[in-house]
Amino acid sequence: MTDVAIVGASGYTARELIQLLVRHPGARVRMATSRQDEAPRLDTLHPSLTGRIDLACEPFDPDRVASAASVAFLALPHGASMAATPGLRARGVRVIDLSADYRLNDPRVYADWYDHEHTDPAGLEEAVYGLPELYREAIPPAGLIANPGCYTSTAILALAPLVARDVIERSGIIIDAKSGVSGAGRSPKLTTHYPECNESLSAYGVGRHRHTPEIEQVLGDIGRSSGGGEPVEVIFTPHLVPMDRGILATIYAEPKGPASEHDLMDLYRSYYEDSPFVRVVGRLPATKDSAFSNFCDLTVRVVRGRILVIACLDNLIKGAAGVAVQNFNLMTGHPETTALL
Ligand SMILES: NC(=O)C1=CN([C@@H]2O[C@H](COP(=O)(O)OP(=O)(O)OC[C@H]3O[C@@H](n4cnc5c(N)ncnc54)[C@H](OP(=O)(O)O)[C@@H]3O)[C@@H](O)[C@H]2O)C=CC1
Numbered sequence: 642m643t644d645v646a647i648v649g650a651s652g653y654t655a656r657e658l659i660q661l662l663v664r665h666p667g668a669r670v671r672m673a674t675s676r677q678d679e680a681p682r683l684d685t686l687h688p689s690l691t692g693r694i695d696l697a698c699e700p701f702d703p704d705r706v707a708s709a710a711s712v713a714f715l716a717l718p719h720g721a722s723m724a725a726t727p728g729l730r731a732r733g734v735r736v737i738d739l740s741a742d743y744r745l746n747d748p749r750v751y752a753d754w755y756d757h758e759h760t761d762p763a764g765l766e767e768a769v770y771g772l773p774e775l776y777r778e779a780i781p782p783a784g785l786i787a788n789p790g791c792y793t794s795t796a797i798l799a800l801a802p803l804v805a806r807d808v809i810e811r812s813g814i815i816i817d818a819k820s821g822v823s824g825a826g827r828s829p830k831l832t833t834h835y836p837e838c839n840e841s842l843s844a845y846g847v848g849r850h851r852h853t854p855e856i857e858q859v860l861g862d863i864g865r866s867s868g869g870g871e872p873v874e875v876i877f878t879p880h881l882v883p884m885d886r887g888i889l890a891t892i893y894a895e896p897k898g899p900a901s902e903h904d905l906m907d908l909y910r911s912y913y914e915d916s917p918f919v920r921v922v923g924r925l926p927a928t929k930d931s932a933f934s935n936f937c938d939l940t941v942r943v944v945r946g947r948i949l950v951i952a953c954l955d956n957l958i959k960g961a962a963g964v965a966v967q968n969f970n971l972m973t974g975h976p977e978t979t980a981l982l
């Protein structure tokens with residue numbers, strides 16, 4: 642049994658994490674933290690947890706976390722995670738960070754896209770990018786996991802087989818992605834206020850969304866490890882859609898040679914043969930079919946000589962809490978699917 646702590650317990654990804662962990666046979670949620678003064682109970686913060694866990698939050702204190710837990714899930718905004726992580730690592734706590742703070746290898750790239758300096762470059766050196774489908778071997782011994790972004794996981798899982806097998810041109814890849822509003826977190830913002838986003842569909846972050854360098858870094862890494870040195874360059878355009886949860890990406894890429902849908906589907910099936918949470922499907926994926934699950938559904942089409950990949954997942958599960966539990970399973974020697982199927 643592994644004792645775990647949830648840091649930032651009042652948010653959406655924390656709620657999903659706790660829902661998964663209370664059903665996990667090898668995990669016990671021993672501590673939850675919040676900055677709120679009155680030590681709120683988890684079932685007050687998240688009524689869906691009523692009857693499932695009896696725990697009140699406390700303020701974050703690395704000594705207290707280290708005395709209660711050996712693994713901490715950080716469900717904090719970026720910036721706050723890298724403030725909390727060094728103290729936990731110094732006390733031997735293994736960290737699974739759901740924020741973006743440890744995903745980019747280069748602190749200068751982080752500063753360019755996140756508009757503030759990285760305060761824990763040593764942590765960046767230590768961190769392992771927690772997308773099990775690509776880095777399964779590196780995850781079990783890791784002390785610090787950088788859980789991937791939700792759009793990022795969708796795009797990377799959709800493109801990795803094409804990059805790894807050198808099937809497509811590495812520049813001009815178009816990622817047109819749509820997300821439900823929970824992707825923006827629980828804290829109220831003007832753009833996610835009901836009358837602003839309901840019955841409306843809008844693009845945002847055009848040309849400057851911070852998942853762009855993360856997608857390019859990971860796909861560039863996959864490309865290099867299979868022998869191709871050119872960087873990967875994507876045009877990533879996110880959209881906000883008036884639904885609670887789910888991401889769907891439609892991706893367009895230029896093949897290097899003639900492309901057959903049949904061969905591409907075979908390529909995807911063999912690439913993800915050992916990945917229980919990637920479903921390569923013949924139908925066109927829809928967010929409803931992966932909602933509340935840890936699955937990423939994807940399919941491939943060839944249209945007018947271009948390759949189209951359509952992929953979807955639940956941003957709060959496969960895009961955040963579910964993959965965090967998948968990483969936890971690998972780190973603690975449980976089957977990868979524990980508590981997730
Ligand atoms: N929502 C999603 O679909 C996804 C989110 N992520 C990432 O996961 C992390 C958590 O996201 P999510 O749960 O949606 O966010 P929420 O905004 O729902 O929750 C974050 C929680 O962190 C606490 N918090 C906020 N600011 C600070 C701060 N400055 N210092 C310490 N604690 C703070 C708050 O709790 P309190 O006020 O009680 O202290 C808050 O409830 C983020 O980094 C996000 O980018 C990643 C993939 C998908």
Ligand SMILES: CC(=O)N[C@@H](CCC(=O)OP(=O)(O)O)C(=O)O
Nearest residue numbers: 740741790791792820821824825
């Ligand atoms: C709809 C919406 O606002 N989505 C968020 C992405 C959430 C996510 O994956 O967060 P991090 O990668 O920052 O951890 C956004 O576009 O900023």
